[in-house]
Structures are given as C-alpha cells and as structure tokens.
Amino acid sequence: MSFLDATFLGTNFLLKKTVQLVLALFILFVIVSVRAPMLSKTYIYSIFRELSKAQMMWKTRSWNQNEGEHFIVRYQSADRDIARLVLDAAENAYIPIRRDFAYAPKDKVLIVVYPTRESLSKSFGWDADESAMGVYWAGVIRVLSPKQWIEADTPEDMKAVFETRGPMAHEFTHLVVDYITRGNYPRWLTEGIALYQEFKIVGDVEEEYRQPVSGKKLYPLNMMDRQFDALADQSLAYRQSYEAVRYIVEKHGESKLWEILVRLSMGETINQSFEHALDMNLDEFQSEFADWVKSN
Known part of the structure; x- marks a missing residue:
C-alpha cells in the first residue's frame, strides 16, 4: 500500500468517525430535547449568551479600559474620570453576592459604560426616553454614565451617591441568577x-x-x-x-x-x-x- 493510499484511507476513517460522532451527538440532543425540553433550551441559551458576550467584547475592543480583580470596565474618553468609580462599586458588590449565592463567574465580567442615555438606549434599540441606569443582558452589564444622573459638587459626593443608588449590585445579581439557572x-x-x-x-x-x-x-x-x-x-x-x-x-x-x-x-x-x-x-x-x- 502506497503512502497516498494509506493517507486516503486514514482521512476517510477520520471523516467517517467524525460523521458518526456528530450523528451520535445530534441523536443525543434530540433525545434530551424530547425528554427534557427545558434543559435543552438552557444549553442553547448558554451558547447564545457566550456568543453575544464575545460579540460585545469585540465591539468595544477599541474603547478605554480599566481592569479589576473580577470586572473589566470599558468606557469612552468622556467618562475617563469616573471609570474607576464604576469598577470600585462593582468590586464592592462582588463579595457579598458571591457569598450569598456561593457562585463566582469563571471569567471577568464586562461592564460597558455609555456616555449618554441615548447611546445606552440605542445599544438595545430602546426609545431614548428610557430611564434605566443599568441593564444586564447576555453576560454583559451596561450602565449609564453617573454624570448623566448624579448631580454632585465633588468626586466624593458622586462616589457616595453611586455606591448607594447605583445599579451595580442589582445588575450583577441579575448576571449571577442568569448564569446559575442558565437563563431558566x-x-x-x-x-x-x-x-x-x-x-x-x-x-x-x-x-x-x-x-x-x-x-x-x-x-x-x-x-x-x-x-x-x-x-x-x-x-x-x-x-x-x-x-x-x-x-x-x-x-x-x-x-x-x-x-x-x-x-x-x-x-x-x-x-x-x-x-x-x-x-x-x-x-x-x-x-x-x-x-x-x-x-x-
């Protein structure tokens, strides 16, 4: 048997085994879908969520970034002076929520700061008059710049308001519930x-x-x-x-x-x-x- 013949047979063997594996996985998925339709939906949703998160990571790749122990905050130049405030508030909420749920995300959580209410609304296709200060969706936390809703004379005043009235604990809880239940x-x-x-x-x-x-x-x-x-x-x-x-x-x-x-x-x-x-x-x-x- 020539080298080319052996290579051809080997390739056919691998192709045959791959097709068999894909077919077996498809049959298993069908069985799971019939016997536990909700469970199969959670797997599909988990894949969708990770793809959406990867898309947002790519979409904001050129934004400014602050990185902490558990979070990555991406922002535009107008919010350079408050990015650390957002990161600190998220890190402060992380420990008690992790303790209560006995759960920690395996990757650092992406937080995207939008400089205006219109830009936050546009990211979801909302009307511009939506009043949300923060939104969790598909593995990513999006927040409105504190400058848009906090009137403060000093950075210390803004920090105090954002830590007590800001959305970080609320939205991070949404993320944890979503990951624990796989969207169910x-x-x-x-x-x-x-x-x-x-x-x-x-x-x-x-x-x-x-x-x-x-x-x-x-x-x-x-x-x-x-x-x-x-x-x-x-x-x-x-x-x-x-x-x-x-x-x-x-x-x-x-x-x-x-x-x-x-x-x-x-x-x-x-x-x-x-x-x-x-x-x-x-x-x-x-x-x-x-x-x-x-x-x-």
Missing part, C-alpha cells in the same frame, strides 16, 4: 432577587420601589414574566417581585430561595421548582402570598 427563570423572580440583594447590600432602593403593595390589586405571577415590561404600573411590578422574594425568605428561609435557583438550573419549570423546594405549586404560592400582603 421568570422575569419577576430575577427582579425580586436583584432588589432583595440591593436592599441587603446598600440598604436602599429607588423611591418608586419602596411604595407598599398592600391595598393594590396584585398582578398574576404568570403575567409578570414575558409581559413584565408592558405592565401598566411598573413600580408595583418591581415592588411585588421584591415582596414575593421576601415572603419566600421569611417563611421558608434563604436556603429555599437558592434551592429554587438550583432546581431551575436542572431544567425544572418554575412550577416544579416551587413544588419541590416549597411543597406548593405556583398558584398555591400566589394565594398564600396575597394573604400575606394583606396582613402586612
């Missing part, structure tokens, strides 16, 4: 947990989220997932999310809240995770929660 969570749950952590870390949240929910007609929890941003009373939606999480903690303990996230990471639905962690389905939880709101 309802919107109200992640918003409630983010506000709960924000209260724990900085002791305060925006005024609109401190309004009581008692006496108001609560939104059904199944409506507060895909329709969250379309709900007429946004402050009620956020506050209700927070109170629902606080109710879980007060009645069942924080450990049960973390167990819900772990079960979601295993591909369980939110209803299944509540049944296993709290011994009640979502409808039963909502009924008990409504009664608790009335009495509190």
